[in-house]
Structure formats: C-alpha cells, structure tokens
Amino acid sequence: MERKLQQLFFALSLLALVLILVAEWQASTPSWKPYQRKFLQLEAQEEPNAVSKAAVLATPLAINQVVLPGLQRVDRCTTCHLGVEDPTMKNAPGPFHYHAGLGPHVPSKFGCTICHGGQGLATDMKDAHGNVAFWQTPLLPADYVRASCGRCHKEGDVPGVPELTEGRHLFETEGCHGCHKLNGVGGSIGPDLTEEGANHRSPEWLERHFLAPNAVSPGSAMPNFHFTREQARALTYYMLSLTSGDMGSYYSSERLIPSPEYGRQLFVEKDCIVCHAIGGVGAKVGPDLLGVTKRHSDEWLDEQLVNPELVYPGSSMPKYDLESNARKALVAFLASATPKDAQDILASKGHALTPEDAAIEAGKQDFARFGCAGCHGTELQGGVANPNAQGEQVPSLLHVSDDYTKEEVIGIIRDGRVSPMDNPKGSAPPLYMPSWKNVLSNEDINHIADFLWSKQQKKESW
Ligand code: HEC
Ligand code: HEC
Ligand code: HEC
Ligand code: HEC
Ligand code: HEC
Ligand code: HEC
Incomplete structure (x- = not known):
C-alpha cells in the first residue's frame, strides 16, 4: 500500500515538472510576437517621417489582456487582434482589422470570448481559437456568433437576431418541455437543457440533431419534428444561448434592451x-x-x-x-x-372571457408550457413513435372522453402511466406518461382536463 502511494507521488511530481517545463518553453517561444511586429510595421507605414516610423517600431511588445470582473475570465485575444478598436484599420489584413458593429460592447470591457468562444488566456493562435482537444468551447463558426447575444439579452427581442426569438417561440410551442428540463421546469426523458450552450455540443451537431434526432443519436426517443432548416437553425441559436445565466452584475444589470x-x-x-x-x-x-x-x-x-x-x-x-x-x-x-x-x-x-373560457385558455397554455405537446402533438393528434408500446405510438388525446371520465383522466395526468408492452420480452418503450403531481397543481391539472374536453371529437358513427 505504502509503496503504491510512493509510486503515485513520484509519478505526480514528474507530471508537475513536465507541465512546468512545457509552460516555460511556451513562454520563451511566444507565437504572438510576430503578429505584434507585423502590426507595428503596418502602423509605421502611416507615419510621415523616418523618426516617427522608428519610434513606432520601437514600441515594446506586450501581452494585452482584458479582465472580466465577476466572470472568472481573462481575454488576451487583443494581443494579436490589435486593430479591433481602430476604425482606420478597416481594410487591414488578417487579425489586425477593425471590428465594426460592436456598439456598447467595447473590447476593453467585454473582451471577445463572451461572444466568440475560444480560450481567453492563451496567446498561441491554435490554443486561443480553442481548436485543441481539451478545450470545450472553440470559436463559434461565424454563422453562429450572434447566438451568443442571447446569453446576456435573455428577454425581449435582440435587434438583428430574429433567430433567437423564433427559437424560443418554437421551444415554448412544440412541447420540448415535456421531455426536457429548462431552469427547473419540464420532464426528464431527455437531458436537462439549462446549460446546453455551455456544453460540448457543436452548432453543427445541434442543427443536424434537430433535423433528424435519430440519425445523430441512433434510437433516440426524441421525435423528428420535421423542422425546416431555418427552424433548426433558430433552435440551435437558442440552445447555444442557454448558459444558465448569471453573467455577473457587471453585465446583467443592463442585460435586457x-x-x-x-x-x-x-x-x-x-x-x-x-x-x-x-x-x-x-x-x-x-x-x-x-x-x-x-x-x-x-x-x-x-x-x-x-x-x-x-x-x-x-x-x-x-x-x-x-x-x-x-x-x-x-x-x-x-x-x-x-x-x-x-x-x-x-x-x-377580444371580448371578456367567461370563467369557463378562462379555465380552458389556462389549460391550453399549461398544455404547451409543460410540454404535453411534445409527446401528444400540438393538435393533440398523438402519433409520436414509441416502439414496443401497445399501438407503437403515443396516443392521440382527441378521443379520451370515449374511454374515460374526466376524473379518470385527471388521475392519469396526476399519477402518470407506463404503456403496456407489445412484446414482454423486448425492451421497455422509451416513452411513458410521466406523473405530473409534483409539477402541476391540482388546479392546473383541472384546467388541462377542461382544455382536453373542449377539444374532444365525436367518433364517426356508422
Ligand atoms: C496568436 C495570435 C492570435 C490570438 C492570441 C488570437 N487570434 Fe484570432 N486570429 C489570429 C489570426 C492570425 C487570424 C486570421 C486567420 C486567417 O485569416 O486565416 C485570426 C482569426 C480570428 C477570427 C476569424 C475567424 C477565423 O477562424 O478565421 C476570429 C473570430 C478570431 N480570430 C477570434 C479570436 C478570439 C476570440 C481570440 C481570443 C480567445 C483570438 N482570436 C486570439 C490570431 C490570433
Ligand atoms: C458583442 C459580441 C461580440 C464581441 C464582444 C466581439 N465580437 Fe467579433 N464578431 C461578432 C459578430 C456578431 C461578428 C460577425 C459574424 C458574422 O456574422 O460574420 C463578429 C465578427 C468578428 C470577426 C470576423 C469573423 C470572420 O469570420 O471574418 C473577427 C475576426 C472578430 N469578430 C474578432 C473579435 C475579437 C478579436 C473580439 C475581441 C476584441 C471580438 N470579435 C469581440 C460579435 C462580437
Ligand atoms: C456579455 C453580455 C452581452 C452580450 C454577449 C451581448 N450584449 Fe448587447 N448589451 C449588453 C449590455 C450590458 C448592454 C448595455 C450597454 C450599456 O448601456 O452600457 C448591451 C446593449 C445592447 C444594445 C443596445 C445598444 C444601445 O446603443 O443602447 C443592443 C442593440 C445590443 N446590446 C445588441 C447585442 C447583440 C446584437 C449582441 C450579439 C452580437 C449582443 N448585444 C451581445 C450585454 C451583452
Ligand atoms: C418525446 C421526448 C422528447 C421531446 C418532445 C423532445 N426531446 Fe430533445 N431529446 C430527447 C431525448 C431522449 C434526447 C437524448 C437522445 C438524443 O440525443 O436524441 C434528446 C436530446 C436533445 C438534445 C441534445 C442534448 C445533448 O446535448 O445531448 C437537444 C438539444 C434537444 N433534445 C432539444 C429538444 C428541443 C429543442 C425539443 C423541442 C423542439 C425537444 N428536444 C423535444 C427527448 C425529447
Ligand atoms: C387598476 C387600475 C390601473 C392599472 C391596472 C394601471 N394603472 Fe396606471 N394609473 C392608475 C391610476 C388611477 C393613476 C392615476 C394616479 C394614481 O392614482 O396613482 C395611474 C397613473 C399612471 C401613470 C402616471 C400618469 C400621469 O399622467 O400622471 C402612469 C405612467 C401609469 N399609470 C402607467 C401604467 C402602466 C404602464 C400600467 C401597466 C403596467 C398601469 N399604469 C396600470 C390606475 C391603473
Ligand atoms: C414523455 C412523453 C409524454 C409526455 C410529456 C406526456 N405524455 Fe401523456 N402519455 C404518454 C404516453 C406514452 C401515454 C400512453 C400510456 C399508456 O399507453 O397507457 C400517455 C397517455 C396520456 C393520457 C391517457 C390517454 C389514453 O388514451 O390512454 C392522457 C390523458 C395524457 N397522456 C395526458 C397528458 C398531459 C395532459 C400531458 C402534459 C401535462 C402529457 N400527457 C404529457 C406520453 C407522454
């Protein structure tokens, strides 16, 4: 036992030594310096005479960094991206050009990673852009950078980013809550999405998954919603913006436009x-x-x-x-x-609602908000595949009054139900009716039953 510990201690010391040496080596061969020299040359070109040119070229090289209070972030991107705040650098090449359109999100206060991702502390391009195995949030591809706006602007519309509004709307109306928790609300058949944007999922993965969940996660219980490309893009934006939230008082004080x-x-x-x-x-x-x-x-x-x-x-x-x-x-x-x-x-x-209409309307909203629609369909039509459940599908709710009294339906919603299996030797059906008693109040459940009853269709009589 003691020997094992000694060996472990030795191995760890060796590892620490290697790490220190690597860090030393990196610091002594800084890959950022050539960029700063090139930038100084660009600036020197603009100078009128040899003396001022020489003065510019003699500027000492240094790492630039922005410390983001309260966010545990230090961004050194401007060590290479040197012209971001200088409008005369509009046509400059490579990493030196001016960053138009930042508005109040000034680099000296916001840094860069907050919108772009990447590894703020790094001063080597590959590391900084996060294209390294251990870094979970590499630079977002240009098409998806605007998704980050939603990390701070959480409510209302973000000007110029209609995708976020559309994505949030789809999330609320397509029943995603039925299987996914978001900030504590929702079911648990799929993963909690509260931190989805801080996760390792790439935008491409998310978008492909929305277009065909099963093609990306074989055997997934998530239904194919037959989203258009635009809708999948909008949902992807919304997912990328979900980072559970606290951007620090410094940023959140004004986070809503x-x-x-x-x-x-x-x-x-x-x-x-x-x-x-x-x-x-x-x-x-x-x-x-x-x-x-x-x-x-x-x-x-x-x-x-x-x-x-x-x-x-x-x-x-x-x-x-x-x-x-x-x-x-x-x-x-x-x-x-x-x-x-x-x-x-x-x-x-419209006209004032009667109490009955008000209850039905409340039930309709709960049905959407708590994601019943995700399994039973936005039109209550059912039809979501549920292999090895009797009927192989989540049932339609358009005819429940044929089979049950309102009290019985209230009981099913309250206590939940597992579908009987077609083949008792097969694996359990992936979808079941969750119990809602710890999520919905009795009043909510009654409203939902009122809503269901308002939608019942008569069976064809023949
Ligand atoms: C060591 C220098 C260096 C550092 C540090 C650096 N970059 Fe870059 N960056 C570059 C260069 C060089 C390019 C231009 C690449 C090209 O044009 O092919 C670039 C390009 C980019 C682009 C354009 C898209 C792309 O992938 O080509 C973005 C966005 C970007 N950097 C963001 C960042 C962010 C955010 C950080 C800080 C986390 C950062 N960079 C840190 C050198 C750097
Ligand atoms: C408020 C969010 C925000 C901040 C902060 C921000 N950017 Fe950007 N950046 C954007 C957006 C949005 C675009 C445009 C992406 C697009 O649609 O092409 C962009 C574009 C760029 C591009 C050109 C991308 C390309 O592929 O050509 C570079 C390079 C870049 N940013 C670097 C930086 C650097 C370096 C910083 C930090 C000094 C920074 N950005 C800070 C939002 C931001
Ligand atoms: C890190 C948090 C954060 C991110 C990310 C962010 N913003 Fe902001 N935004 C703010 C804050 C804070 C303000 C208020 C600034 C102020 O008044 O000093 C603001 C202000 C604004 C305003 C109002 C501008 C004005 O002149 O009043 C607009 C528009 C805006 N942001 C759009 C965007 C867009 C578009 C993006 C994505 C490219 C984005 N924001 C990303 C925090 C953020
Ligand atoms: C019938 C249940 C169900 C519904 C409804 C549903 N999902 Fe899923 N979802 C799942 C399951 C199960 C998984 C895990 C398997 C997989 O990756 O597909 C999943 C995975 C995901 C993932 C990937 C999470 C990760 O990082 O692994 C995202 C994002 C997602 N769902 C978003 C949504 C959105 C947005 C909606 C609404 C349009 C939705 N889901 C509706 C069941 C569901
Ligand atoms: C129950 C009735 C009631 C509702 C609901 C109500 N208000 Fe008022 N509001 C009043 C009364 C009465 C006054 C006059 C001063 C007073 O007694 O406070 C007033 C005064 C105001 C004033 C000052 C007007 C002036 O010229 O002095 C504003 C602004 C205002 N309300 C905005 C709102 C907004 C915005 C909402 C919705 C978020 C709202 N009110 C909802 C009753 C109401
Ligand atoms: C994760 C998927 C899922 C979600 C979310 C879900 N259900 Fe169900 N529900 C089912 C399945 C599967 C059945 C069938 C159970 C069985 O076969 O007995 C079912 C059965 C029912 C039934 C009985 C229908 C019948 O004909 O037997 C009612 C009523 C019902 N659900 C209402 C709701 C309501 C209201 C909500 C939202 C609060 C909801 N469900 C959310 C999957 C779901």
Missing part, C-alpha cells in the same frame, strides 16, 4: 389598458397615457411604476414589481404609443 416592443408586450401582459387609455382609446380609471413621457421625466415615471403609492398617495394603481429594464421598456413604449396601438391591443383581447 429596453425596446419599445418589449414594453408593448408588458403593457399587454399587465393589462394596463383596463385602467388607461391612449389618446382616448381604452379605459378612464387612470389618466390618458398619450404623451405622458412629455409631461413627466423618465425618472419620475420610473418611480411611479416602482411605487404608485409614493407618487400618488392612496393610488389605486397596482404595484407591479417590475425589474428596472422592464420599467425602462414600458417607458420606451409609452414614448411612442398611439391610439392605434390601444385599438390593436383591445382588438386582440
């Missing part, structure tokens, strides 16, 4: 229109909001949305507990809102 579109969405969600009109269209419980941003400063409005009571003691306006960006988005919407907006919002609300 307070766009008027997002503000409009909030205005609809929070039903502000039940008390307010815009240019005479809407209700009159509170003041008309047309031009309200001209009557009050942004700070005043922000304060008012945080706590209406403080601004107007005894106010009947509810406190909404909106985060700072949501309040900014609402104010941005109010700055441009017109009576036409109010008309559209009222029209899309």
